[in-house]
Amino acid sequence: MSYSIGEVADKLAISPYTLRYYDKEGLLPFVDRNAAGRRRFKDNDFNFLEVIICLKEAGVPVKQIGHFIDLCMTGDATLQDRYDFLADHETKLEANMARLQHTLDFLRWKKWYYKTALQAGTERIHYLPGTNQVDPAVHATFNQLVADGASPKTLGNLD
Amino acid sequence: MSYSIGEVADKLAISPYTLRYYDKEGLLPFVDRNAAGRRRFKDNDFNFLEVIICLKEAGVPVKQIGHFIDLCMTGDATLQDRYDFLADHETKLEANMARLQHTLDFLRWKKWYYKTALQAGTERIHYLPGTNQVDPAVHATFNQLVADGASPKTLGNLD
DNA sequence: ATATAATCTAGAGTTAACTCTAAGTCAAGC
DNA sequence: GCTTGACTTAGAGTTAACTCTAGATTATAT
Numbered sequence: 266m267s268y269s270i271g272e273v274a275d276k277l278a279i280s281p282y283t284l285r286y287y288d289k290e291g292l293l294p295f296v297d298r299n300a301a302g303r304r305r306f307k308d309n310d311f312n313f314l315e316v317i318i319c320l321k322e323a324g325v326p327v328k329q330i331g332h333f334i335d336l337c338m339t340g341d342a343t344l345q346d347r348y349d350f351l352a353d354h355e356t357k358l359e360a361n362m363a364r365l366q367h368t369l370d371f372l373r374w375k376k377w378y379y380k381t382a383l384q385a386g387t388e389r390i391h392y393l394p395g396t397n398q399v400d401p402a403v404h405a406t407f408n409q410l411v412a413d414g415a416s417p418k419t420l421g422n423l424d
Numbered sequence: 425m426s427y428s429i430g431e432v433a434d435k436l437a438i439s440p441y442t443l444r445y446y447d448k449e450g451l452l453p454f455v456d457r458n459a460a461g462r463r464r465f466k467d468n469d470f471n472f473l474e475v476i477i478c479l480k481e482a483g484v485p486v487k488q489i490g491h492f493i494d495l496c497m498t499g500d501a502t503l504q505d506r507y508d509f510l511a512d513h514e515t516k517l518e519a520n521m522a523r524l525q526h527t528l529d530f531l532r533w534k535k536w537y538y539k540t541a542l543q544a545g546t547e548r549i550h551y552l553p554g555t556n557q558v559d560p561a562v563h564a565t566f567n568q569l570v571a572d573g574a575s576p577k578t579l580g581n582l583d
Numbered sequence: 584a585t586a587t588a589a590t591c592t593a594g595a596g597t598t599a600a601c602t603c604t605a606a607g608t609c610a611a612g613c
Numbered sequence: 614g615c616t617t618g619a620c621t622t623a624g625a626g627t628t629a630a631c632t633c634t635a636g637a638t639t640a641t642a643t
Contacts, residue, residue: 283631304591
């Protein structure tokens with residue numbers, strides 16, 4: 266079974282432009298061509314494409330993905346390098362996800378901040394008396410609610 | 425207490441170039457200037473900067489952050505809009521994190537794939553006999569190990 | 584047989600988010 | 614008083630990852 270660039274583009278929800286760009290950058294050296302010079306993707310090529318998409322999602326730059334594909338084409342001598350590459354990006358992705366969790370926590374606290382302001386009809390309830398400055402104790406209040414068992418995910422919901 | 429652009433840059437680990445760029449894009453309308461036209465950041469400005477950094481981490485484009493700051497400057501009439509904005513990006517961030525979790529799962533399975541190939545000395549152990557195609561059953565084998573209670577996080581570790 | 588649609592390449596254009604340069608102003612230390 | 618370093622603006626340059634155009638070729642459907 267073989268597939269044209271358009272069929273692969275549809276299957277993977279990636280434009281043919283992008284696939285050709287990846288090819289130009291050396292990400293698709295495994296793709297065969299027919300007599301007319303057109304790309305013919307094999308079933309096994311999807312194993313490579315899956316990895317390419319995974320690495321892209323993980324935030325790995327195209328050039329580095331190209332390096333990984335180079336290692337793949339070289340053979341068994343590079344198994345350790347390929348393992349190390351994936352282990353490295355696993356670590357980086359874990360760190361990135363931890364960072365995003367903090368970002369999400371902050372977004373939820375701010376949502377609660379606006380929920381309470383909305384219920385009071387004004388943001389002034391969060392200001393230090395007689396100023397336009399946010400009272401630092403407001404964040405502490407939110408943290409206390411969470412510490413007391415409230416769910417940070419739902420605490421800011423209006424319902 | 426007030427701070428120069430350099431002091432703020434140091435505190436937030438953002439370059440002065442970037443801070444000026446954010447100002448140019450309308451993200452810092454709240455920053456005062458001294459008689460000489462130099463930016464003087466107030467303590468309360470860090471509340472805005474915290475939100476800006478949070479939204480950036482969440483992947484919100486600079487233009488949209490500018491829109492949120494506009495809402496902030498308009499006053500209590502926009503509290504609902506600001507709440508909706510944060511709730512929307514909370515949802516998007518949750519979806520993004522779920523996507524990254526799938527990416528991480530895939531990265532771990534591939535790490536295990538290379539660990540086992542490395543232990544066998546060749547990637548051929550994962551190929552269908554007499555071919556260069558990966559046996560689809562290999563992924564199923566990994567999934568079975570996880571279903572049987574193994575930790576996907578450590579299954580691919582070499583140790 | 585012919586029109587339409589898909590593909591090819593080389594190379595130009597786009598977008599976002601910086602990042603820096605140039606030329607000038609201002610503040611602090613000696 | 615003078616030098617050094619931080620700051621100002623406008624605008625140019627950079628980078629990554631596409632995204633598209635032009636002109637040619639090939640495959641598909643009537």
